[in-house]
Amino acid sequence: MKKKPIFVSIVVLFIVVIIVLATQTNTNLVKYKLKANVTELRINNSKLLLGISNDPTEFNFGIVPENITVKKILNLKNNENFDSLIEIHIDGNISDYIKVEEENFLLKGKENKQIDITFNATKIGYYTGEVEVYITTPKYEFLAPLSLWKL
Numbered sequence: 001m002k003k004k005p006i007f008v009s010i011v012v013l014f015i016v017v018i019i020v021l022a023t024q025t026n027t028n029l030v031k032y033k034l035k036a037n038v039t040e041l042r043i044n045n046s047k048l049l050l051g052i053s054n055d056p057t058e059f060n061f062g063i064v065p066e067n068i069t070v071k072k073i074l075n076l077k078n079n080e081n082f083d084s085l086i087e088i089h090i091d092g093n094i095s096d097y098i099k100v101e102e103e104n105f106l107l108k109g110k111e112n113k114q115i116d117i118t119f120n121a122t123k124i125g126y127y128t129g130e131v132e133v134y135i136t137t138p139k140y141e142f143l144a145p146l147s148l149w150k151l
Contacts, residue, residue, distance in 0.1 A: 018146075024139040034094050034129040036061035036070075038121040059131060061119045069120040074131065076115065078107045082144035085136040088115065092129020097121045100131075 035058070053060035061070045078084050084107045090098045101116040121127060138144040 018143070025136050026139050028135045028137075030133045030135065032074075032131040032133075033058040033060075034090070034092060034098065034127075034131055035059075036094060036097075036119055036121065036127045037063045038066055038124050038127065039063055040124065041065040041068075059117060064119065064121065066124055067120070067122055069118055071116055071118045074115040074117055074133070075112070076107060076133070077112045078109055080137065080141075081109045082138060082141060083108050087134040087136075089132040089134070090129060091132060092127070094119070094127035094129035097127060098129070 053062045059072050059074075061072065064070050074088075076086065086105055086107050088100050088103045090100065097119055099118045099120070101118075105113075107113055117131065
């Protein structure tokens, strides 16, 4: 009769250890610089003058006329076989003028996703900041199917 309480205690301890391990995560942070120079509308020979950068290491919206919207795309790819939680934050004096299409979402294993980042300044000035992408994954890959780390 004494063996039953010991067995139950071991099973409960095992379940508690699995739950604790399955809820642990790793969070990585990837940062991209943001900048834009908002000027008065400039027209030369009936052409609108813009200066947009295509540098893939930053989100440089370039020289943008006041009240003109410019969109860049953040490409995300999950190379893992398990899901990742994604959170996107914008910092700096540019943050009031940036709209992120989707700020919090689950990126499935092996999935690619494009997120629109739109800039529209209503005031002339030079704006800077950062896009911060937080990527949260399970600490122990073999426990990922339990999905407890997503709670």
